Each structure stands twice: as C-alpha cells, then as structure tokens.
Amino acid sequence: QVQLQQSGPGLVKPSQTLSLTCAISGDNVSSDSATWNWIRQSPSRGLEWLGRTYYRSRTSQWYHDYGLSLESRIAINPDISENRFSLQLNSVTPEDTALYYCARAAYDSRGYGYGMDVWGQGTTVTVSS
Amino acid sequence: SYELTQPPSLSVSPGQTATITCSGDALPKQFAYWYQQKPGQAPVVVIYKDTERPSGIPERFSGSSSGTTVTLTITGVQAEDEADYYCQSADTGGTYHFFGGGTKVTV
Numbered sequence: 001q002v003q004l005q006q007s008g009p010g011l012v013k014p015s016q017t018l019s020l021t022c023a024i025s026g027d028n029v030s031s032d033s034a035t036w037n038w039i040r041q042s043p044s045r046g047l048e049w050l051g052r053t054y055y056r057s058r059t060s061q062w063y064h065d066y067g068l069s070l071e072s073r074i075a076i077n078p079d080i081s082e083n084r085f086s087l088q089l090n091s092v093t094p095e096d097t098a099l100y101y102c103a104r105a106a107y108d109s110r111g112y113g114y115g116m117d118v119w120g121q122g123t124t125v126t127v128s129s
Numbered sequence: 130s131y132e133l134t135q136p137p138s139l140s141v142s143p144g145q146t147a148t149i150t151c152s153g154d155a156l157p158k159q160f161a162y163w164y165q166q167k168p169g170q171a172p173v174v175v176i177y178k179d180t181e182r183p184s185g186i187p188e189r190f191s192g193s194s195s196g197t198t199v200t201l202t203i204t205g206v207q208a209e210d211e212a213d214y215y216c217q218s219a220d221t222g223g224t225y226h227f228f229g230g231g232t233k234v235t236v
Contacts, residue, residue: 037226047172047215047228065224068130101171112178115162115217119171 002026004102004120012096012127018089021079022102022120029078029085030055035105037116038076038087042098051076052105053085092127099124131155131220133229140235147203149232151216154197161199162217163192165210166231172215176201203234211236 008020022036029036035054041047051066053076066074075088089096100123103116133153141147151161161179164172174183176192179199189204199218203210216229 039228046230047217049217049226049228052226068225103171113160113162114183115164115174115177116172117174117177117183122171 002104002118004104004118006100006102006120006123008123008125010124010126012092012125013129014093014127015091018087018092018096018100018125018127020087020100020102020123020125021084022086023082023084024104025083027104027118029053029083030080032057033107033109035107036076036078036085037103037105039101039103039116040098041101041122044095045098048098050074050087050089053078094127097125097127131225131227133216133218133227135214135216135229135232137230138233138235141203141206143206143208143236145206147206147210147234149201149203149214149216149234150198151200151218151229152198153216153218153227153229155221156194156197156199156218158221159219159223161192161194163190163199163201164215164217166213166215167211175214206234206236208236210234 003025005023012018035052037052038050073090078085102120104118106114163176166172175190179194180192193200213231215231
C-alpha cells in the first residue's frame with residue numbers, strides 16, 4: 001500500500017521560503033510509472049497544481065514541470081537516498097497561505113494515467129509575520 | 130492560462146441522477162480525471178481516463194466525454210455522495226495540469 005507522509009512548518013514569514021517534504025512508502029521516487037506532484041488548496045484559488053518531478057529510465061533523466069504562475073519561485077526535487085521529494089516556494093506572500101498536498105500520479109505501461117491516486121495528509125501553511 | 134469550467138453547485142434528491150460537466154479546450158486531446166473531496170479529507174479519484182472507474186469506486190459513478198466537455202454522472206445518488214467534485218486534466222502538450230473550480234453536490 002503506497003503512502004505519502006508530509007512534513008514541514010505550518011507558519012512561514014513573508015518573503016521567506018516555504019519548504020515541505022513528502023516521504024514515500026510502498027513506491028519509489030525513481031519509479032518509471034509515476035510522477036510526484038504538489039498541489040495546494042485555498043478558498044480563493046480552489047485546487048491548484050503546483051508542479052511535479054519524475055524520472056524516466058529510457059532517458060536516465062529527471063524532469064521537472066511547474067505551474068506557469070509559480071515558475072520563477074518554485075522548485076520540486078527528489079531525494080533518492082531518502083525516497084522522498086520536496087517543495088520549495090520562495091518569496092512567499094500571504095496569498096501563498098493554503099493547504100498543501102503532495103500526490104502521486106500513476107501511469108500504465110503505455111503512459112496513460114490513473115490520476116493522482118495517492119495523496120498525503122495535507123499541511124496547512126500560513127504566511128504571516 | 131488554460132481553464133476547466135465546472136458549475137459551482139448542484140442539488141439532487143436521494144435516488145436521483147447527478148450530472149456534472151467540465152469544459153476545456155484541450156479535453157479532446159487530454160484525458161480527464163474526476164475527484165471526490167469530502168470535508169477534512171484529501172481528494173479521491175472516482176474516474177480516470179475520462180470513463181474508467183478505479184477499483185473500490187461504486188458502479189453508480191460513471192464518466193463520459195464529448196468534444197470539449199467531459200461529464201461525471203452519479204446514478205442513484207446516495208447521502209454519502211454529498212461532496213465537492215473536481216475535474217482535472219492537462220494542456221494540449223500534457224505538461225501543465227489544471228483543476229476545475231469544483232462542484233459542490235448537495236444531497
């Protein structure tokens with residue numbers, strides 16, 4: 001059974017960096033059939049996909065895709081040794097206050113998706129001085 | 130920026146059929162996914178690849194697709210189906226992912 005366990009601070013000061021980690025059990029961050037995503041949810045923005053990281057063995061490369069509105073402030077990175085992935089969001093403002101989720105998106109052998117089928121428990125992050 | 134458009138709310142009586150639409154220009158080229166979210170819980174996939182139902186999801190949940198619109202249908206709605214429902218898909222290139230604004234279903 002795949003599980004994702006989130007960790008990180010719930011309070012971040014404006015202009016500082018939001019950092020969250022998502023530990024994976026039952027799967028591998030280097031899996032060829034998954035991508036590892038961060039999503040946030042707020043009353044004003046609803047569910048917002050932030051970005052993802054994933055590995056593909058046919059190219060031996062890691063890939064990173066980020067939501068267009070955050071591209072200049074965000075980084076999502078794998079930690080192979082710890083089997084986890086992280087989110088860093090720089091220069092936060094109160095508008096970044098939200099419930100943050102990590103999630104796995106699984107794919108079949110042809111690359112067709114099953115959707116974001118496993119989610120972390122969510123971390124409420126408040127940006128305030 | 131790409132958008133997926135859903136009606137904000139829907140009220141349905143127990144045993145009736147709930148139909149939720151999601152519109153987006155890239156939907157003819159990208160699969161859609163539907164999520165159910167209950168208060169205090171993370172979203173759960175109820176439909177993937179437009180029409181497929183994951184194991185453990187009741188048969189009353191079904192999905193369909195036509196052009197730029199995908200539809201989630203709940204046939205014989207039960208009280209436990211009261212939740213927010215979100216569609217999700219990608220842009221035409223498959224790189225950027227988006228969620229619809231969500232539909233609150235009240236039973």
